[in-house]
Amino acid sequence: MTPLLEIRNVSHQFGDHSALTNVSFSVEQGDILGIIGRSGAGKSTLLRCLCALQKPTEGEILLNGADLVSLPERALVLERRRIGLVFQHFNLLNSRTVAANIALPLEISGIPSSRRRARVKELIEIVGLEGHENKRPSQLSGGQKQRVGIARALATEPVLLLCDEATSALDPETTASVLDLLAEINRRLGLTIILITHEMDVVRRFARRVVVLEHGKVVENSPVVTLLSDPSRNENIAHLFPDTLIQIPSDQKAYLQTDPFPASEVLLRLGDTAASLPSALLSELGRNFGADIRLLNGGITQVGGRNIMDMIIRLPVFSPEIQMFLKNRCQTVEVLGYVPSDR
Incomplete structure (x- = not known):
């Protein structure tokens, strides 16, 4: 055409x-x-x-x-x-x-x-x-x-x-x-x-x-x-892009470190632009692995007439099993860093 x-x-x-x-x-x-x-x-x-x-x-x-x-x-x-x-x-x-x-x-x-x-x-x-x-x-x-x-x-x-x-x-x-x-x-x-x-x-x-x-x-x-x-x-x-990408909250960024350390928790960015996104990704993650998940920023929004997921979550552990689970369901799984568990 x-x-x-x-x-x-x-x-x-x-x-x-x-x-x-x-x-x-x-x-x-x-x-x-x-x-x-x-x-x-x-x-x-x-x-x-x-x-x-x-x-x-x-x-x-x-x-x-x-x-x-x-x-x-x-x-x-x-x-x-x-x-x-x-x-x-x-x-x-x-x-x-x-x-x-x-x-x-x-x-x-x-x-x-x-x-x-x-x-x-x-x-x-x-x-x-x-x-x-x-x-x-x-x-x-x-x-x-x-x-x-x-x-x-x-x-x-x-x-x-x-x-x-x-x-x-x-x-x-x-x-x-x-x-x-x-x-x-x-x-x-x-x-x-x-x-x-x-x-x-x-x-x-x-x-x-x-x-x-x-x-x-x-x-x-x-x-x-x-x-x-x-x-x-x-x-x-x-x-x-500085004003449009989902950012790490300032109260978490202040304590962010590149490598894991004792009593640390991991911050992950999850992204996906598929036409059909997992509707209960976080609840399924918590149910399957008993993980205490915190959604720090973002979610699923409409972009260009399609759903796009961009979220930052916090997990107490990022085991190989969790990593595989997320990679099977999201296009992007990025480790942003680690923060103290009491922060």
Whole structure:
């Protein structure tokens, strides 16, 4: 199957500065891709190229086979309508109501007023803003403004939705609700979504695949679950993970030693990205071996639409039998160190 979007060897220069260097990746129809990188990595330049607002110095950007780089301007205008944009700071017109903001792209496209009204009503329902149609942006919360922005981006029925730091201006609770809305839109409409962000936690919670940019180059392109199961395999992305990986609690870390010692207990990290995880792993471990188990941090969460286990436990003993039991049930069993039994 041909991907919806193909980026082939895209490079872009600003004078002597290389903003993008030989960037290549593809996005399948209906996928959710996160593009992440710190400031200066090339995310903004790539976004402008993807939405055909800027032509790269070299390379091809194929949307359903049409090269956005080489199309003449008239054809490019039509292709841009197939790409929806959601902005970090909403970019709503304060002089317009919610309904009028959503209708703006339809007006520009010359859609008759009766069809505009029907489409706006449909979009209001999709984003959950019933009853807010006649309010101005100044009367809305940040999350509601972003919902208007999402509805406006969907107005012309795009095949691709680009979200530029769409949750960066929102608090954590509102961020979660906006990500839930985007996930529902993906399920309901089958819409392909690219989320450009500097927040790894947003990618972890929402995306299925991730592309990591560093100094204008792609340094990682993989499923999110693969990346999170073993981030240490790529030293270029280590800086992205301090706030998302499960950490040893500080009260345990203070006493952590590398080797076992008398009256010590072991700290283990258990990880798994299988579709079906053992639902009663710890209780089975305790029942089979009479082990006194302490769950120090983590558990099982949803990442990229799949379950992922990342937990740190403490055991009084790590016998060969327990080691074999855990290795038969978990993809990752890592000894983190040893702490005094009375701590």
